[in-house]
Amino acid sequence: MLAWTIYISFIGAAVLMLLPGDKPRLARRLGLLTALGGMIAGCLGVSQFSKGTPGRLDEIVNLPWIADLHIHYHLAVDGVSAVLVLLTGIAAVVGILFSWNIEHRAKEFFAMFLALIGGVYGVFLSFDLFLLFVFYEIAIIPKYFLIAIWGSTRREYGAMKLALYSFIGSAMVLIGLIAAYVVSGSHSFDLVELAKYPFPASFQNWAFPLVFIGFAILAGLWPFHTWAPTGHVAAPTAASMLLAGVVMKLGAYGAMRVAMILFPLGLQTWQNTIALLAVIGIVYGAMVALVQRDFKFVIGYSSVSHMGFVLLGLMTLTQVGISGAILQMFSHGIIAGLLFGVVGRMVYDRTHTRDLVQLQPMNLSKLLPFAAVTFVIGGAASMGLPGFSGFIAELQVVEGAWVAFPIFTVAAGLGIILGVAYTLRVMIKAFFLQNEPIHATDAAPHHFVPITLPERLGALVLLAATLVIGLYPRLLMDLIVPAVNSPLFSRMLKGGVS
Numbered sequence: 001m002l003a004w005t006i007y008i009s010f011i012g013a014a015v016l017m018l019l020p021g022d023k024p025r026l027a028r029r030l031g032l033l034t035a036l037g038g039m040i041a042g043c044l045g046v047s048q049f050s051k052g053t054p055g056r057l058d059e060i061v062n063l064p065w066i067a068d069l070h071i072h073y074h075l076a077v078d079g080v081s082a083v084l085v086l087l088t089g090i091a092a093v094v095g096i097l098f099s100w101n102i103e104h105r106a107k108e109f110f111a112m113f114l115a116l117i118g119g120v121y122g123v124f125l126s127f128d129l130f131l132l133f134v135f136y137e138i139a140i141i142p143k144y145f146l147i148a149i150w151g152s153t154r155r156e157y158g159a160m161k162l163a164l165y166s167f168i169g170s171a172m173v174l175i176g177l178i179a180a181y182v183v184s185g186s187h188s189f190d191l192v193e194l195a196k197y198p199f200p201a202s203f204q205n206w207a208f209p210l211v212f213i214g215f216a217i218l219a220g221l222w223p224f225h226t227w228a229p230t231g232h233v234a235a236p237t238a239a240s241m242l243l244a245g246v247v248m249k250l251g252a253y254g255a256m257r258v259a260m261i262l263f264p265l266g267l268q269t270w271q272n273t274i275a276l277l278a279v280i281g282i283v284y285g286a287m288v289a290l291v292q293r294d295f296k297f298v299i300g301y302s303s304v305s306h307m308g309f310v311l312l313g314l315m316t317l318t319q320v321g322i323s324g325a326i327l328q329m330f331s332h333g334i335i336a337g338l339l340f341g342v343v344g345r346m347v348y349d350r351t352h353t354r355d356l357v358q359l360q361p362m363n364l365s366k367l368l369p370f371a372a373v374t375f376v377i378g379g380a381a382s383m384g385l386p387g388f389s390g391f392i393a394e395l396q397v398v399e400g401a402w403v404a405f406p407i408f409t410v411a412a413g414l415g416i417i418l419g420v421a422y423t424l425r426v427m428i429k430a431f432f433l434q435n436e437p438i439h440a441t442d443a444a445p446h447h448f449v450p451i452t453l454p455e456r457l458g459a460l461v462l463l464a465a466t467l468v469i470g471l472y473p474r475l476l477m478d479l480i481v482p483a484v485n486s487p488l489f490s491r492m493l494k495g496g497v498s
Contacts, residue, residue, distance in 0.1 A: 002045035008037045009118030016111040024106035031110030039089030046082045055482030070188045074128035079483030084124045087333045091245040092117045095238040097458035098341045116142040130189040140166045146239040158234025165227040172214030201265045208266025212259035218251030220307040222281035229300035237344030244303045244336035249329045264492045275315040279408045282308035286418035295354040298426045306332045313397035321400020331389035338378040338462040346371035350448040356429040365431040370451040372431040379423045389469035
């Protein structure tokens, strides 16, 4: 059933490209139907997986693909993959709901959107590393076109910068994968088989940073993060939601699934360095978000900060820290998607500005009350208040970090405080701080189109997701913890000792 998340997405994208170009309503409906089909297939597959033995790896399909190179079409699922498949399904459906206003080249927009989603599903389910790399590249290409064609502020620059950073990272990953394939002597890209091979420490010490950073570029690792705020701001709303919601998770997932599992000795060597970069990203992203004037840039830099917690949790090499990092991937994907939806679709598409100074006199809390309430709740979730998914995720990361890096943990705590500050600042400025108009012409009342039903439904789905997981995290932790304790992760947690 889980394999159909991939097939449904690509079939939907292909059918959309065959539609007449003058039927945007049909394109929207078909896009939503496809995304719903993928999400339902994912939910059914994860439900079936959760009924079996905890911590196991379930094969979905394993067929020869390029036989001479021992490359297989190998799809499988464990608890980590299951959680991220659920996130992808939610992000896909909500992204289309927030794109219900797309009229320009609608069929191409939704086809690119679904192709990206199909690639993301493929990455999370691939256990042949060459296949994973192929799906990874498939997910990168539509991002460029979504931003370059349907984006806004400096869209060509943002799209090209994102593409260049992504492809540089991909080249680094590919070199590392080919090197592992050759050095292992097994002539296989199968993750489970390669994880059993004891790569020499000298090899791991250069292969690990090459592959880890190659993936982590897409996760917003400082100082390779600069594509992220620029890309978020340039992207249309749905693309921003996907970038923060699932695309940045591809980077963190690849860094964990490939680099950390294959090269545990290299991980030991570089652990403190990567942790330091993660903490710098947490604090730096929060500090820059605190002084931004552009509403969307605030959320963009906050994503860099929150993804720093994911990378810090991975570097703790503790069960609680890594589990927290995986839960943070899900949590941030939901919360960032919600905030980008409010900023990009509910506010910017109506006011045609993201400048906080220009938004202040518009009285948005009264003219767009649903947007204001949604942002307040989403902001509370972003700050990590109890009752939301971010609280339990960051709590586990901090607990694991305290064991591994006490000093770094104090710095990460500063990032949390700054996160509260920039969230409250932008919340007040955008919705609740009403300046007196400077000129008489400024006093003219503003009239905005009411929040539409698709936008309300999309926001409610994301709010429900962060609240449900915040109040009952076992729904995901029962999948995550057994996976982290599984044999595939064991050598990594033991520092390479079998």
